Amino acid sequence: MDFFNVVSVDEVKKILKENFNNLCIGLEEVSILDCLDRILGEDIISDINVPEFSRSTVDGYAIKSSDSHGCSDSLPSFLNLIGEVNMGESADIKIKSGQAIYVPTGGMIPDGADSVVMIEHVEKLDDTTIAIHRPLSYGENIVYKGDDIKKGEIILKKGKKITPQDIGVLASLGVKTVNVYKKIKFYIISTGDEIIDLDEKLKLGKIRDINGYALYSLIKKLGGEIVNRVIVKDDYKLLREEVDKALNISNIVLISGGSSVGTRDFTYDVINSFDGKGVLVHGVSIKPGKPTLIGEGKGKVIFGLPGHPVSSIIVFKTFVEYLVKEITGMKDGINKTKAIMYCNVHSSPGKETYQMVNLNEIDGKLYAVPNFGKSGLITLLSKSCGYVIIKSEEEGLYKGQEVDVYFI
Amino acid sequence: MDFFNVVSVDEVKKILKENFNNLCIGLEEVSILDCLDRILGEDIISDINVPEFSRSTVDGYAIKSSDSHGCSDSLPSFLNLIGEVNMGESADIKIKSGQAIYVPTGGMIPDGADSVVMIEHVEKLDDTTIAIHRPLSYGENIVYKGDDIKKGEIILKKGKKITPQDIGVLASLGVKTVNVYKKIKFYIISTGDEIIDLDEKLKLGKIRDINGYALYSLIKKLGGEIVNRVIVKDDYKLLREEVDKALNISNIVLISGGSSVGTRDFTYDVINSFDGKGVLVHGVSIKPGKPTLIGEGKGKVIFGLPGHPVSSIIVFKTFVEYLVKEITGMKDGINKTKAIMYCNVHSSPGKETYQMVNLNEIDGKLYAVPNFGKSGLITLLSKSCGYVIIKSEEEGLYKGQEVDVYFI
Structure with missing residues (x-):
């Protein structure tokens, strides 16, 4: 039996990057x-160019701005209304000093005009005369051709x-x-003699496959494709056969359960049985999630995730998502929020600790409320929307401290 | 021509709630x-009950905790190993004082045992004898039946x-x-003589339909179904025909463009032409998004969204999402993050102002960086991941102030 050779979270990320970041996924x-x-x-x-022509940003009259200079409520400028630009049509009239042309919002600015006065600021005296009461600056209410985007940008x-x-x-x-x-192809294997699927009748001593379904949904959310989801008994031969099949038709194989130190730990041996680098990581200084295995076989990635659902989700979020981002160069913006710790949380010395939390808004402040409880597995899952990370060198998080909450 | 009868954001929400919150969507x-x-x-x-049986949370030996009391490194307790619980099987052995049974993590606790000592803390002397070096408390390393979830919860x-x-x-x-x-059914209509679809050749004076595509994706992200997406010219008869069709096969009709005060504003009249309450909202004190129309026809909801893409997105996020949440009672957790304003932003007095921002993490602090620019439409869209809200009674937001950034 091999014991863990525990490495840090950062070391695992380095190993993933060095070994798999040029995994070929392809485009479609x-x-x-x-x-x-x-x-x-x-x-x-x-x-x-965007826009492809100079456009008005208001409903109004296109004019030469110099015609408005010096005008006021008591001394308006009078201009000659010579026509109208229709929406979606080219403006083929040209404007001279003393003239105005009606332009709708988004309409093309006629040649000669350098500003648009809003209809709200204009008095229409008759069909051919308007009065303007305030001066306009050059370019006012106009978006010029290429102002937004230049060709080639x-x-x-x-x-x-x-x-x-x-x-x-x-x-x-x-x-x-x-x-x-292309969507990264995942193959999900839940292992364990006690694990049964939804179709089977629950007998004493058995439990439902939680991880298979949670991982399925996490992969969908991450944008991956699930090629298969199966349950395999604790048997070296059966597990090896299944992983062999998985390596042929997927990019990443997730095996959940079976990676803890125990008499029925076959995952380690199975990973080492294929052509390739074999086991690269056996144990991570992360809590929860210590019994994590990562290896390479036939050029594909194999993760041995812990059997505990919360651990399995944390390891997925921390390492599988990291790997997918490395492979695709994915930048998906901000997947966390700042919040205030609602109470103290202790960490495990020497381990990067992940604490499940819920978010609660009280008087305009956002609080991270930890969900504890060794026994509260389902409660822990259903009440948590994310987690906080306590670095291995930190002793814990304190009530009132600002933290990052990562969304699941 | 009708002018706006502007109401506040909160009044619009009240109107939506009163008129549509029992819109029947149905389940599947x-x-x-x-x-x-x-x-x-x-x-x-x-x-x-979860778990359905009392389980061990560690690999170890199930014992009576009283057998461990008083033991230490120098004075171990010696126990008689009488068997093993197999994973996924019922534990049919019963434990007496002085006895121990091996139980794997997740394994069933045999009758009589009230604690599990971890294998790390046990010395296995021979096949039938183990030595324990530390005392255990009652219930240690056990999750009891129903501890997590009680039947009926x-x-x-x-x-x-x-x-x-x-x-x-x-x-x-x-x-x-x-x-x-069921997925709420949306029908998207983009109006405007200048609007052309991706298949058409771009001519001077025309622009591509941005809103149709952005709304399509926003609806998908919100979990809705798009039954159709069309472009209609500025023509009362054509628009009425299209909306009529839309009301028969969807729950919510989105008309983008055509709701500004202008000579070609037919949306208002179209909404009023159907059996129903007609126009309920004509103008909102929101910036951007003022020329928003909301009405009811044939028992369905009709939104007249502004033509400007940023306005259209803001109005969708503010009112369409609000309505969907009202209809379904949807609670989708936290869709925002706390951040610090990177610089000052001014608001428009008397209006609720929505300012597009990007998020930037600098030295562990998250900053909301506003994207300005009347002309920078595409830039504004492609560089923004969310927005901040300045309430109508506020004058603006100040550099260094903590704000909520809402994700798009």
């Missing part, structure tokens, strides 16, 4: 209607997790499809 | 593998947006399917 072309939350696999460069960078506003941006540039990273 | 039964991010339509009540409440950890909880209870709210 998808419609912008289907690219929400996918990871952009290319820089998006604008091949047009990079708009969205490779690795960005695509948001609704990004999709608006892509549409504005006339982009119909984008190259995104 | 889905597998727990497909329920991520859906809104739970029922309370989930446990019909089992409510585990997840109606209205919860289902998370990966909730799905783990459902699996642990043996729940295969849950009743969730």
Whole structure:
């Protein structure tokens, strides 16, 4: 029996980066209607100026600003209304000093005009005459051609997790499809003689497969694809057969349970039985999550996750998500919030401690409320929306201290 | 032409709640593998105790704790090892004083035992004798039957947006399917003579339909279903025909553009042309987003969203999301983070002002960096991950002030 050779969280991340960050996932072309939350696999460069023509930002009259200089309520400027720009049409009239043309919001600015006076500030005297009561500056209420985006500019960078506003941006540039990273393929194996699936009848001594379902959903949320989800008994041969199959059709294999030090620990041996580097990590100084295994077989990644559901979620969030971000260069913005510790939390010396918390807003302040309890497994899961991290050199977190709460 | 009759953000929410919060959406039964991010339509009540049997939380030996009292390194207790509980099997041996049984983590506690000593704290002398060096308290390393969840307890409440950890909880209870709210059906109409879709060739004076695509993605992210997305010219008859069709097959109709005061404002009249309450809101004291229309026709909700993409996103987040949460009782946790204003932002007096920002972490502090610029439409969209709200009675936000940043 091998005992753990525990390494730190940072060392594990280094090992993942060095061994797997060039795992080849490949790109695929998808419609912008289907690219929400996918990871952009290319820089998006604008091949047009935005806007493509100078536009009015208000409903009003396009004029030469010099015609408004010096005017006031008591001394208005009178201008000759010579026409109207229709929405969505090219403005083919040209403006001279003393003239004005009606332009709707978004309408094209006619040649010769350099500002637009809002209809609210204009008195329409008759069909051909308007009075202006305040002076305008050059460029007022106009967005000039290319003001927003210049042709050739990079708009969205490779690795960005695509948001609704990004999709608006892509549409504005006339982009119909984008190259995104293919979904990373995961194979989920829950091990343990006591583990049964939802279809089986619960007998005394057995428990339901929690991890298989939680991991399935975490992978979906992360944007991955689940190629299979199975339960395997504590048997070296059966587990090896299943992992062998998994390595052929997925990028990352998750084995939950079976990685603790115990008489039925076959995961370690199975990982070492394939062509490849074998076990790279056996034990991490993280709490919960110590009995974590990470290895390589047939060029794929194998994670041995702890059997305890909370540990398994923490290890997934800490290492599997980290790896996916390394592979795709994924930048997905802020996945945490600042909050105030509601009470003290102690840590385990020498370990990076992850404490499940819920968020509670009281009088406009956001509090991180820890969920404790060795026994409260389900309660712990159903009441927690995230976790706080206590670094190994810290003794704990104190009531009133500002912390980062990471969302699950 | 009707002018705006501007009401406050809170008044709009009140109007939405009073008129639409019993809009009937209905429930559907889905597998727990497909329920991520859906809104739970029922309370989930446990019909089992969790755990169903008393379990060990460690690999170790089940004993009577009284047998360990008084023992120490120099004076160990010697116990008779009478067997082993197999994982996933019922423990049918009974323990007496002076006896011990091996139990793996998660294994069932045999009758008579009231504590488990970890293997690390035990010396195995031979096949039938172990030595214990430290005293155990009653219940140590045991989770008792029902400790986590009692039969009949409510585990997840109606209205919860289902998370990966909730799905783990459902699996642990043996729940295969849950009743969730049906996806709310949306119909998206972009109006404007200048608006063209991605398939059309861009001509001077025309612009791409940004809102249709951004709204499509926002709805997907919110968990809604898009039944159709179309572009309609500025024409009363065409728009009325399209809205009529939309009201028959969707719950909420979004019309973007065409709600500003202008000569081509037909949305107002169209909303009033159907059986129902007609226009309920015409103008909101929100910036951006003032020219917002909300009405009722044929028992369905019609939103007239501003044409400007940022305004349209803000109004969607503020009112459409609010309405969906009212209809489903949806509680989706925290969708914001605390941050520090990077610089001053001025507001518009008497209006609730929404300022787009990006989040930037500098030296462990999270800053909200406002994205300004009348012209920077695309830049504004692509660089912002959320917004801050300045209440109508506030003059602005100050550099260094703590604020809530709402994610888009």
